[in-house]
Amino acid sequence: MNILDKIVLRKKEEVAHAKQLVSVQDLEKGEHFNRTPYSFKEFLLAENRTGIIAEFKRRSPSKGLINGIADVAEVTQAYNKAGASAISVLTDVDFFGGKTDDLLAARAANTIPILRKDFMIDEYQILEAKAWGADIILLIASILTPKQIHDFGKFAKDLGLNVLLEVHDLEELERSFSPNLDAIGVNNRNLGDFTVNIQTSFDLVEKIPNEFLKISESAISDPAIINTLKTAGFNGFLIGENFMKTDNPGAAIADFVAKM
Numbered sequence: 001m002n003i004l005d006k007i008v009l010r011k012k013e014e015v016a017h018a019k020q021l022v023s024v025q026d027l028e029k030g031e032h033f034n035r036t037p038y039s040f041k042e043f044l045l046a047e048n049r050t051g052i053i054a055e056f057k058r059r060s061p062s063k064g065l066i067n068g069i070a071d072v073a074e075v076t077q078a079y080n081k082a083g084a085s086a087i088s089v090l091t092d093v094d095f096f097g098g099k100t101d102d103l104l105a106a107r108a109a110n111t112i113p114i115l116r117k118d119f120m121i122d123e124y125q126i127l128e129a130k131a132w133g134a135d136i137i138l139l140i141a142s143i144l145t146p147k148q149i150h151d152f153g154k155f156a157k158d159l160g161l162n163v164l165l166e167v168h169d170l171e172e173l174e175r176s177f178s179p180n181l182d183a184i185g186v187n188n189r190n191l192g193d194f195t196v197n198i199q200t201s202f203d204l205v206e207k208i209p210n211e212f213l214k215i216s217e218s219a220i221s222d223p224a225i226i227n228t229l230k231t232a233g234f235n236g237f238l239i240g241e242n243f244m245k246t247d248n249p250g251a252a253i254a255d256f257v258a259k260m
């Protein structure tokens, strides 16, 4: 069984457990549930923003522990101050060391879009995302059927959320198009074997219709590549480890932006 299968298996147990603890009605009474989410597109294309979606990531299956001490409010505020267009917060507990409270703390500290970064396999998680103050959800093509992508996308859009679809190859891209998506992200990391290759983004960018925002995800560490990705047609750049692996992720993003 590969890591993605393990994550999905565990996620099914986690969601079943969460449903027993918190009802849909209780989620709908959540503090942020009736808030209007920020527009991902507006912030991604804003002149005074960088296009960076800066991720708060404590650990990962490919790297193990990345940062055991960073404070989520402090780091995400620094991301925002440095010009991030959006913030990504991992909420997966077992494989990424994330938690609901990280998302809640990031929400309380920032007024820019926040991506709930998790492995969405059930509409219940989309309701959680809304209740916790997220603006964007992620749908990963390799773990979902085209029908799930369509239906989860519609469910999220009906709640006012923005939807980011993640693909890794042409086959996933071509089978996953749906009008219920705002953005398509090309993951440069192969989630089966963890190899990374930025060329994946360049190979797929022209296959993504222009009606979608285009995001390059993972393994971005060189500020100079941002302009090349922009020229190729990308609007956004999801970056986690490059900032989080340092003692001061806020200083790391500021330095990165200064060199872009």
Ligand SMILES: O=C(O)c1ccccc1NCC(=O)[C@H](O)[C@H](O)COP(=O)(O)O
Pocket (backbone or CB within 6 Å): 003, 055, 057, 060, 061, 062, 063, 187, 189, 191, 194, 217, 218, 219, 220, 238, 239, 240, 241, 242
């Ligand atoms: O990062 C991993 O090891 C990983 C393993 C299995 C599934 C997903 C994984 N990462 C999720 C991501 O997409 C990244 O956190 C995100 O794109 C940022 O990547 P990076 O800048 O390389 O931290």
